[in-house]
Amino acid sequence: MAKLPKSDELFQSIDHTPPEKWWMDLPVELKPGRFCYPAKPKNLEAVGFPFAREWKPTDEDWKLPPNWREIFLEGVRERLERFRTFRLFMDICVRCGACADKCHFFIGSGDPKNMPVLRAELLRSIYRKYFTTSGKFLGRTAGARELTEEVFKELWYYFFQCTECRRCSVFCPYGIDTAEITIIGRELINLLGCNIDWIMGPVANCYRTGNHLGIQPHAFKDMIEFFCDEIEEVTGVRPEPSFNRKGAEILFVTPSGDVFADPGTYTCMGYLMLFHELGLDYTWSTYASEGGNFGFFTSHEMAKRLHYKIYAEAERLGVKYIIGGECGHMWRLIHQYLATWWKPPESLEVPVSPITGTKFEHAKSTKMIHVVEFTADLIRNGKLKLDPSRNDNLVVTFHDSCNVARGMGMFEEPRYVLRHVCNNFVDMPPETIREQTFCCGSGSGLNTDEYMDMRMRGGLPRANAVKHVHEKHGVNMLCAICAIDRAVLPPLMDYWVPGVDVTGLHELVGNALIMTGEKKRTTNLRGEPLPGMEDVEDEDL
Amino acid sequence: MGMKFALNVVLGLALFVIIGVKLLGLHYLFGVIIPYTAVTLFFLGFIYKVFMWARSAVPFRIPTTTGQQRSFPWIKPSKIDSPYTKWGVVGRMALEVLVFRSLFRNTKMLKREGKITYHWEKWLWLAALAFHYAFIIIFIRHLRFFADPVPGFVQFLEKADSFFEMALPGLLITDVIVVAAATYLLIRRIIIPQVKYVSLPADYFALFLILALVLTGITMRYLWRVDVVKIKELTMGLATFHPVVPKGLSVIFYLHLFFVSTLFAYFPFSKLMHMPGVFLSPTRNLPNNNRMVRHVNPWDYPVKVHTYEDYEEEFREKMVEAGIPVEKPLDKPVEQQEE
Numbered sequence: 092m093a094k095l096p097k098s099d100e101l102f103q104s105i106d107h108t109p110p111e112k113w114w115m116d117l118p119v120e121l122k123p124g125r126f127c128y129p130a131k132p133k134n135l136e137a138v139g140f141p142f143a144r145e146w147k148p149t150d151e152d153w154k155l156p157p158n159w160r161e162i163f164l165e166g167v168r169e170r171l172e173r174f175r176t177f178r179l180f181m182d183i184c185v186r187c188g189a190c191a192d193k194c195h196f197f198i199g200s201g202d203p204k205n206m207p208v209l210r211a212e213l214l215r216s217i218y219r220k221y222f223t224t225s226g227k228f229l230g231r232t233a234g235a236r237e238l239t240e241e242v243f244k245e246l247w248y249y250f251f252q253c254t255e256c257r258r259c260s261v262f263c264p265y266g267i268d269t270a271e272i273t274i275i276g277r278e279l280i281n282l283l284g285c286n287i288d289w290i291m292g293p294v295a296n297c298y299r300t301g302n303h304l305g306i307q308p309h310a311f312k313d314m315i316e317f318f319c320d321e322i323e324e325v326t327g328v329r330p331e332p333s334f335n336r337k338g339a340e341i342l343f344v345t346p347s348g349d350v351f352a353d354p355g356t357y358t359c360m361g362y363l364m365l366f367h368e369l370g371l372d373y374t375w376s377t378y379a380s381e382g383g384n385f386g387f388f389t390s391h392e393m394a395k396r397l398h399y400k401i402y403a404e405a406e407r408l409g410v411k412y413i414i415g416g417e418c419g420h421m422w423r424l425i426h427q428y429l430a431t432w433w434k435p436p437e438s439l440e441v442p443v444s445p446i447t448g449t450k451f452e453h454a455k456s457t458k459m460i461h462v463v464e465f466t467a468d469l470i471r472n473g474k475l476k477l478d479p480s481r482n483d484n485l486v487v488t489f490h491d492s493c494n495v496a497r498g499m500g501m502f503e504e505p506r507y508v509l510r511h512v513c514n515n516f517v518d519m520p521p522e523t524i525r526e527q528t529f530c531c532g533s534g535s536g537l538n539t540d541e542y543m544d545m546r547m548r549g550g551l552p553r554a555n556a557v558k559h560v561h562e563k564h565g566v567n568m569l570c571a572i573c574a575i576d577r578a579v580l581p582p583l584m585d586y587w588v589p590g591v592d593v594t595g596l597h598e599l600v601g602n603a604l605i606m607t608g609e610k611k612r613t614t615n616l617r618g619e620p621l622p623g624m625e626d627v628e629d630e631d632l
Numbered sequence: 633m634g635m636k637f638a639l640n641v642v643l644g645l646a647l648f649v650i651i652g653v654k655l656l657g658l659h660y661l662f663g664v665i666i667p668y669t670a671v672t673l674f675f676l677g678f679i680y681k682v683f684m685w686a687r688s689a690v691p692f693r694i695p696t697t698t699g700q701q702r703s704f705p706w707i708k709p710s711k712i713d714s715p716y717t718k719w720g721v722v723g724r725m726a727l728e729v730l731v732f733r734s735l736f737r738n739t740k741m742l743k744r745e746g747k748i749t750y751h752w753e754k755w756l757w758l759a760a761l762a763f764h765y766a767f768i769i770i771f772i773r774h775l776r777f778f779a780d781p782v783p784g785f786v787q788f789l790e791k792a793d794s795f796f797e798m799a800l801p802g803l804l805i806t807d808v809i810v811v812a813a814a815t816y817l818l819i820r821r822i823i824i825p826q827v828k829y830v831s832l833p834a835d836y837f838a839l840f841l842i843l844a845l846v847l848t849g850i851t852m853r854y855l856w857r858v859d860v861v862k863i864k865e866l867t868m869g870l871a872t873f874h875p876v877v878p879k880g881l882s883v884i885f886y887l888h889l890f891f892v893s894t895l896f897a898y899f900p901f902s903k904l905m906h907m908p909g910v911f912l913s914p915t916r917n918l919p920n921n922n923r924m925v926r927h928v929n930p931w932d933y934p935v936k937v938h939t940y941e942d943y944e945e946e947f948r949e950k951m952v953e954a955g956i957p958v959e960k961p962l963d964k965p966v967e968q969q970e971e
Binding site for chain 1: 706710746827931
């Protein structure tokens with residue numbers, strides 16, 4: 092892992108001036124901290140991916156198969172037919188440059204090939220060479236170039252420097268979506284077995300155990316029950332969740348990160364407390380134990396394979412509908428892909444809240460609702476007893492997760508919940524939130540340690556906006572409804588804005604929630620004293 | 633890259649016309665054959681390209697949502713930016729096509745004083761809008777050369793266009809706007825370092841070609857007056873498929889006609905196809921109603937999955953031990969196995 096410079100040094104070093112040499116003449120240079128380790132053969136083999144082998148990105152020879160160029164180009168041809176987005180986006184860009192300074196990776200690195208327009212041109216140049224007449228005959232003059240190993244390495248490097256956040260597509264006058272180009276670019280890379288291990292490891296795990304972290308059923312249950320111990324300690328009330336229970340009304344699916352890593356675990360406790368307090372007839376599944384889907388960062392097909400389990404498990408258990416936890420790309424997939432990949436089983440019903448009677452008409456086909464929608468509806472109908480003053484030590488701001496923002500459009504529901512569970516909430520500047528929100532810098536399977544340099548750069552615009560409200564309004568807590576955010580924003584805040592911590596929304600709900608039969612609470616879920624209880628805790632001890 | 637190259641190509645085209653018309657007297661070639669060929673290429677190429685796009689599937693419904701989804705009656709949905717009805721999509725597309733909605737969002741990022749800041753930047757939007765509207769009005773104005781009598785709306789448009797005549801006799805405001813806007817677009821391409829860096833010869837070529845086309849047109853109107861009656865004789869001949877080439881048409885007209893022809897012929901094979909392309913863009917022309925209405929992928933195919941049965945098979949013992957229900961009981965109860 093490359094050593095990170097100090098944050099102010101890194102900031103000073105960012106230069107947005109393009110180099111002298113034109114981009115086609117600038118060979119790719121793999122900088123440490125800006126690329127990820129290659130996939131281990133066993134993780135590719137686990138899901139039947141081709142060309143599993145030992146190789147290193149820094150090696151001269153990537154051990155590509157002899158006919159790699161044919162495989163790649165055939166892959167392009169096939170995808171031009173399968174995706175109108177791809178064919179159209181290869182043809183209609185006018186290079187107006189409106190997208191250039193909208194990308195968090197360009198803002199943070201200054202590398203011109205991180206401008207969305209140029210990232211797309213990397214592939215467009217290949218398309219022109221092999222699929223257009225002008226490119227075939229005019230070559231460079233028409234913006235076309237040969238597909239060489241050098242060029243392939245460049246594609247690899249830069250398609251793993253895009254988090255598929257879609258921010259550029261908001262500003263593009265033709266809606267050209269770099270996420271779409273990156274997704275297809277990564278599919279092509281995948282045809283040659285060149286994925287990264289931080290993606291392939293979770294994919295292999297998820298295929299076998301149902302979740303990215305490879306948590307086996309008994310361990311999954313243990314972990315949740317451990318949270319119940321913790322909740323009991325804080326509140327005196329012990330939730331009694333069930334696992335793989337047939338006949339439950341609702342199946343709950345959340346990213347496994349919530350079960351595994353702080354501070355996501357506190358969000359998970361929030362769900363447990365809420366559902367217990369409501370007496371909700373729901374079950375966890377150790378098989379459908381992952382809402383996220385790193386398969387999406389390899390290919391559409393792998394994503395479909397991994398998301399199979401959600402409906403399959405809902406049908407097997409005979410539930411009426413599904414509630415999904417706080418997660419970013421999981422929700423893009425559930426909202427925009429799930430019901431296309433897998434037909435919703437007949438056994439499911441249009442979601443109806445058993446507490447408020449609200450029928451979630453907007454999910455009448457997919458039959459899956461977001462837990463934040465569920466909670467917002469409860470609050471709206473006055474079904475929750477809340478004491479937001481328990482979060483009075485916090486000044487909270489809200490980070491719209493890219494996928495939830497630009498692939499779903501859920502902006503108001505989380506803010507509505509936030510305003511009811513804490514008293515101090517301020518938004519960041521408008522050009523950094525909602526549909527214009529900035530990526531955490533580590534999405535789409537790039538949240539690994541060896542990639543830290545690029546993560547801190549990509550996260551700069553987000554951190555910069557947090558810093559603004561931190562200085563102006565004393566914000567000390569960043570709330571996000573995405574498991575990857577909760578994992579990667581803490582180091583990002585430590586680097587750029589020390590003094591700001593990270594939380595999920597349902598952690599704040601859990602803290603504010605007044606539960607039936609609870610003891611006088613002195614600490615929050617993290618075991619920190621509640622506001623005004625700093626001394627009480629000492630006496631108890 | 634390639635600005636000089638693009639300029640040279642346009643100058644070369646001009647030279648080609650001058651030689652062809654002045655020296656070789658190929659009036660029929662430049663007056664009839666080339667325009668017909670260009671228009672034919674335009675229609676065939678245009679249709680082919682749009683057909684190819686339309687032929688490609690739309691496997692997923694992936695609008696870029698730029699506004700609040702429709703969920704509860706008490707949360708106001710964004711009907712245009714996150715459309716969930718057909719009319720919402722029509723509205724979104726109309727704003728996109730007619731007023732360049734997305735480009736209007738443009739901002740400019742600056743890094744200074746240890747901060748990243750975002751600033752007002754609507755010039756690109758303004759220039760693009762001005763350019764396109766001026767261009768289309770000029771295009772419609774030209775219909776007067778292809779219809780006799782001249783349709784009412786064309787006359788009306790020309791009248792409106794000459795509103796500023798009081799300042800300068802014969803002045804058409806669209807002529808001024810189109811030159812100013814195209815020049816702005818060219819200058820920004822050259823002076824904004826990032827835009828210059830991503831530019832291709834084709835980007836400059838389109839601008840130089842359009843400027844050449846417009847400037848020859850303006851020259852004919854204001855400086856080097858030409859015989860409009862003769863021009864109309866030619867254009868009407870073309871329009872009615874009885875082409876005639878009147879004698880004595882000046883070379884500036886042939887230059888203008890050739891640049892128009894080049895633009896027509898070049899259009900379907902270039903980035904100018906963003907014009908029909910924007911209508912087909914799946915991130916803009918699809919509703920955000922995914923969870924309400926199922927979208928079907930036309931090329932969906934069966935995939936290999938890891939079923940619950942496979943899963944239980946591997947973990948059954950651990951599940952039973954942990955008290956997690958299973959479909960198929962263990963062959964022997966756990967206690968007996970332990971004995």
